[in-house]
Amino acid sequence: MRYVSALRILGAVALTAVPAFASGGGGEIADPAHGWDVLWEHVLLDLFIIGGLFAVVAAYWLFKYRADSPTEVGTGPTLTRAQMFGWTLIPAFIFMADDFYLAANGWTLWNTYRTVPKDALEVKVTASMWSWSFEYDNGATSDVLKVPAGRPVVLRMTSEDVVHSFFLPKHRVKEDVMPGRVTYLWFYPKEAGKTYVTCTEFCGAQHAEMNADVEAIPAEEFNTWLASAGAKAAPAAAGEQPATAPGSAL
Amino acid sequence: MKEWIFTTDHKRVGILYLIGSMAAFAVAGIMALLMRAEQFNIGLGVASEPTQYNTWLYFHGAAMILGFLIPGLTGFAANYLIPLMIGAKDVAFPRLNALSLWLFWMGIVVALLTFVIPDAPDIMWTGYPPYSVKTAGNTAFYVFTVHLIGFSSILGAVNFLTTIIYMRAPGMGWMQMNVFVWSLFTGLIVQLVFVPVLAAAVTLLLFDKYLGTHFFDAAAGGDVLLYQNLFWFYSHPAVYVIFLPAMGLLFEIISTNAKNRPFNYNALIVGMCGIVLITGEVWVHHLYTSGMPDWIRIGQMVTTLMISVPVGVMVISLWGTLYKGAITFNTAMYYGVSCLFLLLLGGLTGIPLAMTALDLHLSETSFIHAHFHFIMGIFAAFVVFGSVYFYFPKMTGRMCNEALGKLSFWLNFIGVNVTFWPLFIIGVKYGMPRRYYDYARIPEAVPYHHVATFGAVLVALGITLMLVNWIYGAIKGPKAPENPWRSASLEWTHAASPPPHGNFPAPVTVSSDWTPYNYK
Numbered sequence: 165m166r167y168v169s170a171l172r173i174l175g176a177v178a179l180t181a182v183p184a185f186a187s188g189g190g191g192e193i194a195d196p197a198h199g200w201d202v203l204w205e206h207v208l209l210d211l212f213i214i215g216g217l218f219a220v221v222a223a224y225w226l227f228k229y230r231a232d233s234p235t236e237v238g239t240g241p242t243l244t245r246a247q248m249f250g251w252t253l254i255p256a257f258i259f260m261a262d263d264f265y266l267a268a269n270g271w272t273l274w275n276t277y278r279t280v281p282k283d284a285l286e287v288k289v290t291a292s293m294w295s296w297s298f299e300y301d302n303g304a305t306s307d308v309l310k311v312p313a314g315r316p317v318v319l320r321m322t323s324e325d326v327v328h329s330f331f332l333p334k335h336r337v338k339e340d341v342m343p344g345r346v347t348y349l350w351f352y353p354k355e356a357g358k359t360y361v362t363c364t365e366f367c368g369a370q371h372a373e374m375n376a377d378v379e380a381i382p383a384e385e386f387n388t389w390l391a392s393a394g395a396k397a398a399p400a401a402a403g404e405q406p407a408t409a410p411g412s413a414l
Numbered sequence: 415m416k417e418w419i420f421t422t423d424h425k426r427v428g429i430l431y432l433i434g435s436m437a438a439f440a441v442a443g444i445m446a447l448l449m450r451a452e453q454f455n456i457g458l459g460v461a462s463e464p465t466q467y468n469t470w471l472y473f474h475g476a477a478m479i480l481g482f483l484i485p486g487l488t489g490f491a492a493n494y495l496i497p498l499m500i501g502a503k504d505v506a507f508p509r510l511n512a513l514s515l516w517l518f519w520m521g522i523v524v525a526l527l528t529f530v531i532p533d534a535p536d537i538m539w540t541g542y543p544p545y546s547v548k549t550a551g552n553t554a555f556y557v558f559t560v561h562l563i564g565f566s567s568i569l570g571a572v573n574f575l576t577t578i579i580y581m582r583a584p585g586m587g588w589m590q591m592n593v594f595v596w597s598l599f600t601g602l603i604v605q606l607v608f609v610p611v612l613a614a615a616v617t618l619l620l621f622d623k624y625l626g627t628h629f630f631d632a633a634a635g636g637d638v639l640l641y642q643n644l645f646w647f648y649s650h651p652a653v654y655v656i657f658l659p660a661m662g663l664l665f666e667i668i669s670t671n672a673k674n675r676p677f678n679y680n681a682l683i684v685g686m687c688g689i690v691l692i693t694g695e696v697w698v699h700h701l702y703t704s705g706m707p708d709w710i711r712i713g714q715m716v717t718t719l720m721i722s723v724p725v726g727v728m729v730i731s732l733w734g735t736l737y738k739g740a741i742t743f744n745t746a747m748y749y750g751v752s753c754l755f756l757l758l759l760g761g762l763t764g765i766p767l768a769m770t771a772l773d774l775h776l777s778e779t780s781f782i783h784a785h786f787h788f789i790m791g792i793f794a795a796f797v798v799f800g801s802v803y804f805y806f807p808k809m810t811g812r813m814c815n816e817a818l819g820k821l822s823f824w825l826n827f828i829g830v831n832v833t834f835w836p837l838f839i840i841g842v843k844y845g846m847p848r849r850y851y852d853y854a855r856i857p858e859a860v861p862y863h864h865v866a867t868f869g870a871v872l873v874a875l876g877i878t879l880m881l882v883n884w885i886y887g888a889i890k891g892p893k894a895p896e897n898p899w900r901s902a903s904l905e906w907t908h909a910a911s912p913p914p915h916g917n918f919p920a921p922v923t924v925s926s927d928w929t930p931y932n933y934k
Contacts, residue, residue, distance in 0.1 A: 196771075196774075199771075200771065200772065200774075200775055203769075203771065203772060204766065204772060204842070207765065207766050207769065207772065208766075210765075211762045211763070211765060211766075214762060215758045215759070215762050218729070218733065218758055219755070219758060221733060222733060222736065222751075222754050222755075225733075225736040225737055225739075226736060226741060226751060229672070229736060229737070229738060229739045229740065229741050230740075230741045230742075230743070231673070231739075231740035231741055231742050232740075234742070235900075236673065236740035237673040237740055237933040237934065238672055238673040238674030238675075238738055238739035238740045238933065239674075239738045239740075240674040240675060240677060240734070240735065240737055240738045240739060241677075241737070241738070243677075243678055248678055248680055248681060251677075251678050251681060251730060251734075252678065252680075252681035252684065252727055255726055255727060255730050256723050256726065256727060258726075259722045259723050259726040260720070260723055262722070263716075263719040263720055263722055263723070266719060266765065266768075266769060267715060267716050267719055267769075269769075270715055270769035270770055270771050270772065271712055271715070271770075271771075273771035273772075274708075274711075274712060274715075274770050274771040276771075277771055277774060278708055325544065325548065326542075326543075326544045326545040326548060327542055327544070327545065327638055329703060329778060331778070331845065331847065333775070333844060333845025334845075336774065336775035336845075337774050337775065338703050338774055338775070338777065338778070339703050339705060339774075340703050340704045340705050342632070342638045342639070342704075342705065343544065343632040343633065343638060344632020344633070344636075344637065344638065345632070345638075345639075345705055347705035360855055362845075362847060362855060363847075364777075364778035364779070364847045364848075365542070365778065366468075366537075366538050366540075366542070366545065366849045367545055368465075368468075368536070368545060368549065369463070369464045369465050369468070369536075370464065371464075371468075371849065371850070372464065372847075372849075372850035372851050372852045372853065373852065373854075375855055
């Protein structure tokens with residue numbers, strides 16, 4: 165039973181060494197990107213503990229049990245039935261405990277990612293080979309995703325041709341965009357700044373170039389821009405001739 | 415020459431599988447070098463246009479998985495070793511075996527036509543529609559490659575399962591089989607169940623593209639996600655068709671070189687069977703960002719994480735085999751030990767990917783690229799290389815050069831780490847997407863790509879030296895002793911090196927206390 169008790173101790177150490185998961189974000193809107201960073205660090209620590217433990221044991225045994233003579237044979241233990249079960253079930257339960265711990269924390273963050281805050285700005289996204297286009301409530305369209313800083317943004321996305329994937333590396337979120345379905349994701353641009361969206365589902369020759377600017381601008385500036393872009397789009401939407409040369413309004 | 419082409423001897427079939435899969439590996443490896451050269455800097459480099467890069471990428475993935483990893487393990491290793499390990503004269507259906515080899519070689523030839531036909535396939539090894547239907551690329555060649563190699567796999571699976579069930583030496587119980595035989599038994603069940611699903615999926619692709627059906631055409635009532643579900647319903651289990659035999663072979667190498675029987679053999683077998691049970695319930699982790707319903711993404715996060723339970727039991731068994739061993743370090747063991755490290759690295763980096771929420775950033779980045787290269791590509795490839803060194807005296811009756819073997823090992827091992835560690839980092843840090851020939855938005859990633867490309871050159875050098883060692887050893891190597899590693903398994907104790915057609919001089923029987931791991 166020596167091995168069983170040794171394993172028990174190892175298991176207890178492994179479990180207590182993994183710190184409790186602190187919930188991400190203290191503000192009113194939980195930012196999934198922040199939650200991602202926090203969870204990532206915990207998972208990384210978890211992996212380093214497990215990996216480190218196994219690596220050290222392997223390295224030590226490889227050194228300690230190297231053969232002294234070419235005719236030597238190993239003297240590994242023959243297990244009793246109880247030891248067999250012990251060495252199977254106890255590690256299985258430890259791994260399972262860690263799995264459930266990770267799954268629970270992963271699920272919590274998942275709920276943050278998938279629950280769109282109430283006052284989120286909605287933008288329609290259409291993907292096509294190889295560009296992104298964005299359409300706002302008032303009919304304004306743009307090939308730059310302009311959003312107001314400090315307000316969550318939800319994207320309702322579809323594709324005109326093949327499967328694409330909308331990836332915002334800075335906000336640590338992506339979701340596929342495909343013909344015949346509408347998918348969504350939301351992100352939280354807390355402060356004004358520029359980033360980009362890029363395609364991460366293989367879509368042909370220009371797949372690597374299928375990216376667009378994402379600009380978070382102060383709310384007032386955004387409202388002004390949206391109103392003017394909407395006004396330009398309105399006549400076209402009503403079926404009238406655009407006031408300016410075709411294409412220039414976009 | 416004729417007796418090799420028309421052979422039904424499982425050992426020759428095995429060696430021909432090895433040659434075919436190494437040829438696929440070499441060409442796919444050259445594609446990898448070209449891609450690393452292209453990614454060396456921002457902007458178009460060695461590729462004349464982006465589609466050329468995409469064709470390299472297609473060939474690299476398809477050839478490495480369908481042409482090297484699966485045939486290397488379930489073709490070469492299975493063919494050469496299974497009948498010898500269970501004390502049989504040959505496989506159950508030798509002519510069926512020859513047919514499966516021919517189909518495999520035809521698959522390789524059709525795959526190589528990529529470089530000859532106009533409009534080569536550019537659809538990745540995954541072939542997702544609607545792109546694969548809309549592209550000007552020749553999707554049919556992808557479909558035919560899958561058909562040929564898939565059919566070859568199905569025939570091989572039927573053959574080996576029958577062989578293992580019915581042709582074991584008199585007296586050999588199930589719990590006296592080599593771990594490799596068990597790993598193949600479980601792996602081939604997975605193969606037999608899931609390969610037809612892939613064949614069906616790509617056939618529908620063929621119908622959509624060339625016969626005008628609309629299975630995957632949303633505008634006509636089809637569904638693009640149907641293909642992804644079918645594809646991964648096969649292709650995740652395919653990972654275990656690679657992983658299980660690789661683990662089995664690794665146990666043979668580690669156990670023999672540590673002169674220790676596999677620790678907790680029974681639990682190890684239960685672990686392998688556990689993988690068979692769980693493998694069909696995890697495919698959605700390839701579709702975490704594909705717009706699947708939330709409930710199934712969460713459900714399969716749990717099943718995916720649960721894979722750590724059977725794998726963990728197998729890992730404990732592997733580690734335990736070292737305990738109180740008498741360990742010797744030859745080239746095969748160098749590969750074996752490095753696989754312990756690769757298993758930890760590749761396996762543990764799969765855990766964040768199993769977590770749906772973390773996958774929203776990590777999927778389709780170079781993090782995932784590095785993860786599956788370590789666990790599926792490099793781990794399994796190193797096992798195949800190690801096993802060639804390990805069984806080299808058996809196959810050829812000659813020895814390889816150990817010094818050259820170890821030198822090329824270090825080049826390979828250092829090379830793969832130098833190549834893929836930077837990709838882990840830029841995947842997390844910058845979200846560097848995979849499958850990009852260019853990355854103008856991420857200039858910070860340039861130095862990392864420089865390092866990765868340098869690593870790939872080291873691997874190329876290591877592989878070249880390894881091949882030189884094998885070819886020279888097979889022709890000019892010193893004569894091998896009958897049982898150079900002092901193995902207790904039947905292929906070493908009861909058969910000559912190399913074994914003649916029919917394998918054993920007299921029918922083999924084993925006693926009830928015999929195991930392939932009774933080292934003396």
